[in-house]
Amino acid sequence: RLLGRPAAAMRRYSFSDLVHPDDINTLMRTSAEGGRAELRLARRDGSYVWVSLRNSVVADAADGPRFLLIHVEDIEERKRHELQLAHRASHDSLTGLPNAAELRARLSSRLCALPGRPAADAEAGPVHGYGTADGFRDAAGPGGATDAATHGFGGFLPWDGEQLTGPPPLPGGAGYLPFGGTGATSYPPEAGHHEHAVPPTGDGSGEKGLAVLYCDLDGFKAINDRYGHHCGDAVLIEVARRLTEGVREDDTVARLGGDEFAVLADGLGPAEAEDLAVRLRNAIIPPIHIDGISVRVGASFGIGWAGCGMTADEVLHSADQRMYVEKRSRSKGQRRAG
Known part of the structure; x- marks a missing residue:
């Protein structure tokens, strides 16, 4: 029965x-x-x-x-x-995306401790x-x-x-x-069975790796301050949708908190990761219509590469630092325009 x-x-x-x-x-x-x-x-x-x-x-x-x-x-x-x-x-x-803890768990599952160095946030050894x-x-x-x-x-x-x-x-x-x-x-x-994650060492198209794209929205605070949290929440939900539609089915889009997001994408070369960041930035730029008003946000991206012997936090920190370098390289007006 x-x-x-x-x-x-x-x-x-x-x-x-x-x-x-x-x-x-x-x-x-x-x-x-x-x-x-x-x-x-x-x-x-x-x-x-x-x-x-x-x-x-x-x-x-x-x-x-x-x-x-x-x-x-x-x-x-x-x-x-x-x-x-x-x-x-x-x-x-709010967005239904994996949160920071889940992103770290998924990233940690791909990283192992190399000889002489324990992976601090990985599980205690692979299950054999x-x-x-x-x-x-x-x-x-x-x-x-x-x-x-x-x-x-x-x-x-x-x-x-x-x-x-x-x-x-x-x-x-x-x-x-x-x-x-x-x-x-x-x-x-x-x-x-574990396949080591190895960061690409150059721009050669033959080198693939596990990329982490760290995304911070530009101009989001002004929208929150002017129109309120209801509008800000709607912006975050729409940005999450656009990011999800812009990646492959097996990629992970996560919300880290506030107006920060991350994308975990495997099998990319450096040029492909850069292209993905550009495409996602361009997907975020178009106006977002909420309750009769139209707002826009830009986005800054930093790309980090995961490698065995690193912890998930180290990979995310690397991508975060590159994101701030990219953000500072553009004027405030350029950032607002995406």
Whole structure:
């Protein structure tokens, strides 16, 4: 009833076939987290429902594990509430953009500590793999028993009386092999794979990097002072919309606070980053119409480059400093004109 699927149809599926592709790793790690997990299962209509899983191995002294008992609880309402709270904590309430903390988190996730220097605001090391092989299966030879305490994903596989047999291939099933009679397994690639962020060293078109564009609005305070905060808020909302429309889908536009914004854009060369800054500045310049009045703001941009060994704050500070250099290089009249 929960998934809108008849029992006869359910029997044709492996459990993993019903799990959202993005939650397969969560399913794989269930044993390492005490046999509990929260993930999404596919309904018959193509939608997904959040559920809580609790599993335990049913075994006997002679033959070891016989089957896995899984308790599934509908947590859709609770999860929706949690996700709403998480969104509020990580996004700006006025513009709906990611806030400064969320930008730092996304930036930090791309930076690692190089030897000899810890990344102060990065998480304590990348998350690697899914534990040791023993965490997946404690094999005792062909058809060997799986330790109930470390049954891992093997516990989700059907027991045929002689050995554990594998499910149909998982979505994107490269790296996954079914358990066989020899006890040999193939594990998924390590989740902690990291590609170092390296700032471009020149203007060559072949060099790409992770750019941070720091944006400060010019002339915004005068609008706030003259027309009030209601008008100022409307300007910020419109600027956020224009910035978002001017970047790629995978780029991040964040509001840092006040009239300051930032754009996180990967895979850009120096010339491309400069071009993006110009295009975004030109998108902000046109008049903004609010309650019968027309106002204009300009924008100053500074470009910083992220590199492993740096912290998120260092990257943002570098972009902020370049923004002030760019702002001071233009007269007040030029800044107001964008």
